[in-house]
Amino acid sequence: MHEVGMMQNVLATAVERAKHEGASHIRLLQMRVGEASGVVPESLRLAFDVVKKETIAEDARLQVESVPVVCYCTNCTTEFHPTDLLYECPECHQPYCEVRQGKEFELAFLEVS
Ligand SMILES: [Zn+2]
Numbered sequence: 880m881h882e883v884g885m886m887q888n889v890l891a892t893a894v895e896r897a898k899h900e901g902a903s904h905i906r907l908l909q910m911r912v913g914e915a916s917g918v919v920p921e922s923l924r925l926a927f928d929v930v931k932k933e934t935i936a937e938d939a940r941l942q943v944e945s946v947p948v949v950c951y952c953t954n955c956t957t958e959f960h961p962t963d964l965l966y967e968c969p970e971c972h973q974p975y976c977e978v979r980q981g982k983e984f985e986l987a988f989l990e991v992s
Pocket residue numbers: 952953954955956957968969970971972973
């Protein structure tokens with residue numbers, strides 16, 4: 880489960896930020912995770928439960944905001960939500976369009992005390 884490693888990195892960032900603010904606990908961790916990031920939100924929650932033990936985030940809740948995929952076709956400048964993983968343009972059928980949104984994996988918000 881590669882989510883454990885990813886979550887470890889996010890938690891390290893969160894702990895650093897919390898300490899920088901002089902906080903001793905993390906209450907809430909909010910993340911933005913794109914639907915094309917390859918991360919399963921449910922696995923992320925399980926991973927979080929593992930990595931938060933014996934850290935200042937031990938009692939923290941994890942909220943995952945899912946970001947839908949938006950593609951952009953450079954051929955006809957259409958923006959669209961792809962229906963499959965080929966990212967084919969629905970207008971001109973150019974395959975493999977540019978993914979503009981949906982690959983996010985970031986810490987969006989932190990609540991500390
Ligand atoms: Zn197109």
